[in-house]
Amino acid sequence: MTADRIRELARACGFEIAGVAAALPADDRARYHAWVAAGHAGEMRYLTDRRAAVRDDPRNLLPSARSIICVGKLYQTPWPHTAQFTDEERGWISRYAWGDDYHDVLRRGLQELEGRLRAEHPDMESRICVDTAPLLERSYARLAGLGWIGKNTCLINQQQGSWFFLGELLVSLEVASDSPPPDRCGTCTRCIDACPTEAIPPEGGLDATRCISYFTIELRGPIPEEHHAAIGQHIFGCDICQDVCPWNRRAPATSDEAFAPRHFAPRLDDMASLTEEEFQAMFRGTPVSRAKYEGFMRNVAIARATVTESSR
Ligand code: B12
Ligand code: SF4
Ligand code: SF4
Numbered sequence: 001m002t003a004d005r006i007r008e009l010a011r012a013c014g015f016e017i018a019g020v021a022a023a024l025p026a027d028d029r030a031r032y033h034a035w036v037a038a039g040h041a042g043e044m045r046y047l048t049d050r051r052a053a054v055r056d057d058p059r060n061l062l063p064s065a066r067s068i069i070c071v072g073k074l075y076q077t078p079w080p081h082t083a084q085f086t087d088e089e090r091g092w093i094s095r096y097a098w099g100d101d102y103h104d105v106l107r108r109g110l111q112e113l114e115g116r117l118r119a120e121h122p123d124m125e126s127r128i129c130v131d132t133a134p135l136l137e138r139s140y141a142r143l144a145g146l147g148w149i150g151k152n153t154c155l156i157n158q159q160q161g162s163w164f165f166l167g168e169l170l171v172s173l174e175v176a177s178d179s180p181p182p183d184r185c186g187t188c189t190r191c192i193d194a195c196p197t198e199a200i201p202p203e204g205g206l207d208a209t210r211c212i213s214y215f216t217i218e219l220r221g222p223i224p225e226e227h228h229a230a231i232g233q234h235i236f237g238c239d240i241c242q243d244v245c246p247w248n249r250r251a252p253a254t255s256d257e258a259f260a261p262r263h264f265a266p267r268l269d270d271m272a273s274l275t276e277e278e279f280q281a282m283f284r285g286t287p288v289s290r291a292k293y294e295g296f297m298r299n300v301a302i303a304r305a306t307v308t309e310s311s312r
Contacts, residue, residue, distance in 0.1 A: 001121070001175050010071050013112040014256060016164070017072035017157055019144030019178040023058045023065035023170060028139040035205055042209040044218050046134075054134040061135060062127040064172040069113070070137075070144035072155075073106055074254040075099070076163035077261055081243045085233075088310075090265040091303045094213070094237025095163070097287035099259035104285075106130045106167035113169055125172040130165075137166045145178030152191035152241035153206045158184060161251025162242050184247070191241035196230040200241065212238035216299045217291055223302060232306050235271070235299040236288050262286060268307065271300045 003020040010018035041047040054060045110128045138155045147157040154162040192200045199210035208214040215223045276293045283289045
């Protein structure tokens with residue numbers, strides 16, 4: 001089994017990008033622990049509890065793992081970007097959350113890939129990971145040649161940009177690894193300059209406790225008031241540091257119907273009167289449901305207050 005054969009199979013399963021890394025501890029794990037120690041994970045306990053140490057070695061997830069097949073799936077659709085959005089009556093949902101929940105979409109594709117590989121290697125042991133497993137997804141994707149880690153901390157592919165999700169198939173097969181591409185950020189600092197909450201410190205990494213994505217998706221309870229103005233009309237997630245990235249200028253769109261937008265800039269007044277049942281019906285099966293009704297309504301209230309404030 002070669003990495004090229006894996007790429008061919010992965011493409012047939014709907015993954016535009018694929019590569020292979022060895023299932024060994026990554027040097028980047030030291031960056032992870034330093035990040036947690038600096039308090040940058042905030043209240044995301046799934047990153048700081050006993051699962052933090054599980055990330056040190058992918059064999060903690062599958063003891064027989066020898067290789068990690070890393071895949072990327074595009075989600076960009078040909079619709080506006082935050083920078084083109086001026087309608088004060090509407091709130092902004094970040095583009096990764098416009099269509100079906102990517103966890104389900106990627107898992108289906110990885111199950112298909114798993115089935116095809118097992119047809120050729122009946123004794124293969126494997127485990128699928130998409131986002132939620134304690135695995136350093138960006139680190140292994142970089143090692144598998146899928147891209148470099150940009151200053152915005154996103155994994156960027158020279159041809160495809162950064163509008164793609166990551167998923168992995170840990171396998172007991174021994175496959176020769178790919179190698180990481182060079183860092184192509186150079187002297188650019190657009191993402192650092194554009195971030196409204198100064199969440200990307202000049203020394204690198206991302207302080208999640210200042211990131212709009214963290215506030216509007218992950219944080220339970222009130223959002224510190226000092227950040228309300230900068231959050232503005234973002235009601236779920238944030239795309240700014242990717243919108244300004246030059247590597248996304250010609251980034252291709254997905255052809256997968258699953259990511260066709262359902263809701264992306266709903267009217268704030270309509271959102272403010274949603275009942276919990278209406279919220280669930282509207283966002284069921286999309287990533288937005290992660291914010292839960294209370295979190296989403298908190299975000300909508302902040303967006304409405306910011307708009308009122310700025311039009312005074
Ligand atoms: C927690 C989390 C968040 C947190 C923290 C993000 C962060 N940057 O740490 C919050 C809620 C803020 C967040 C936001 C978003 N997220 Co998120 N998130 C995660 C999650 C679950 C864990 C990330 C993590 O471990 N962070 C801790 C830091 C230390 O790790 P890291 O950023 O991955 O960095 C590692 C490597 O990149 C490497 N590294 C870092 N810097 C450098 C520099 C160099 C030179 C080198 C060599 C290596 C290196 O070392 C680090 C430690 O291993 C991953 C899924 C996963 N299991 O990995 C998704 C994931 C990173 N998120 C994703 C997405 C799509 C987003 C958003 C775009 C969603 C949105 N629109 O709002 C934003 C992007 C914000 C941003 N600029 O990162 C995708 C990213 C895909 C991609 N192309 O990069 C992932 C991979 C989910 C997926 N399966 O697709 N996220
Ligand atoms: S997602 Fe938004 S708030 Fe978070 S680092 Fe990027 S630009 Fe800043
Ligand atoms: S905006 Fe510039 S510095 Fe930031 S990730 Fe893109 S290329 Fe790198």
